[in-house]
Amino acid sequence: MMTTSSIKPKGDISSVFSHLGGKGIGLDPSFLTLKQEIAPKDPAILNNAYQRLLTSFQKESVEIKEKGSSVIPQVSFADIQSNGGQFPPSIAEEIRKRGCVVIRNVVSREEAQGYKQQIKEYIGQHAKDLGGFPTNDPQVWEVYWSRSQVAARSHPNFNTATLALNKIWHAEENTVIDLEKNLGYCDRLRIRKAHDQSFALQEHIDSGSLERWLDPEYRKCYTEIFNGNWENHDSFDATHRVEARMDYYNSPGGCSVFRNFQGWLAMSDIKTGGGTLRVCPLLKQSxxxxxxxxxxxxxxxxxxxxxxxxxxxxxxxxxxxxxxxxTMVSMPDVGYGDAVFWHCDQVHAVEPKNDSDVDSSVLYIPSVPLCRINSEYLAIQRNAFERGLTPPDFPGNHYEETFEDRAQVNSMNAAEQLNMGITTYPPLSDDATTGQKKALDTHNKALGFA
Ligand SMILES: [Fe+2]
Incomplete structure (x- = not known):
């Protein structure tokens, strides 16, 4: 079976960043015509909306400058658990505004330390056959199938945390999505050395770029913004996200699935200034x-x-x-086992320097709810996993194909198998929505269970 990954060029995390040398191509004239189609006929509408937006930035930036990293919502995993798997309402409200959250102790410190130890051994074992960015001294490894990564992606607490994030979103009764289930999306990892300055990511947004204007369905997620009513924009409405196409150009490292929050799990103590994530904490405005x-x-x-x-x-x-x-701010200090999540439209960056004496290390794991495009991706990703190939969205290096100590289907537990689409879910109860039922049906067909 030909996988998407097998036709993607080799590369690393720099492939999608122009400031790291990623190569874009110019815009053909149709993009100029597209602007006329999207913009309101009366230019005063967007001009006025734009002025209101600048005023909002001015007003909001006062608090952000004063409070810095403390504007980022923070909550302990235990508080989510004791609230029935949901964020406490005040935190949910803050996440809607700020777009991101730090969740403390999603996995224990010891477990996170164990993940890192195993990964370091795995990389050490295969260093001469592996690559990453930058090439001469990798800080972000092209590694996807270590046992720790597979375990962390389906850790029961991580699953609970991402399901709580899904509850911040909403969908229509018949929108084909199940926000009560999350799928595995297999990304790489970072072990950023103390004092490193090479892995600096400038401000950007993932999940495509031109596609937000170009794709008719993706564009519908932003109707209120394009009509000049940006104040009414709902960043958490999944209705048109489920069929939006985010990867017109099949780029190596471009995300093709509906990843409602990007995320990472800390495998070190990362202080503000220690090479951590930065975000613009005004989701709607940015x-x-x-x-x-x-x-x-x-x-x-x-x-x-x-x-x-x-x-x-x-x-x-x-x-x-x-x-x-x-208005960009860095994450507050986090420790081993804490997780950070940020919205798929959120502007983010990585601090230019790890200005600390310890490594800044994370497993990249997003929140990926069950819906058609995610299930279809899972099927191709499963195929890549079974063969040890790079996952389909990522540069086609396939470094791990011959590594016998990578995660294997026969040594996975039940949660890992479900997360990777090796097994499927029990039938839904009668009170599930029409959309949930259709989503599971589509999932089972995509993965060969129906
Ligand atoms: Fe990013």
């Missing part, structure tokens, strides 16, 4: 900003989507988006 700016009157006749290029993630440069870059 989304409206980068989507509207190319369409306002002064930019409408330029064939430029300001930071969006085919096959690369959406870049957010300081010159074009000063208000966004000026």
């Amino acid at each position: 989304t409206a900003y980068f989507l509207m700016k190319p369409l306002i009157e002064e930019n409408l006749l330029k064939n430029d989507y300001i930071g969006a290029l085919p096959g690369l993630c959406q870049g957010i440069g300081k010159t074009d988006y000063p208000e966004i870059v000026d």
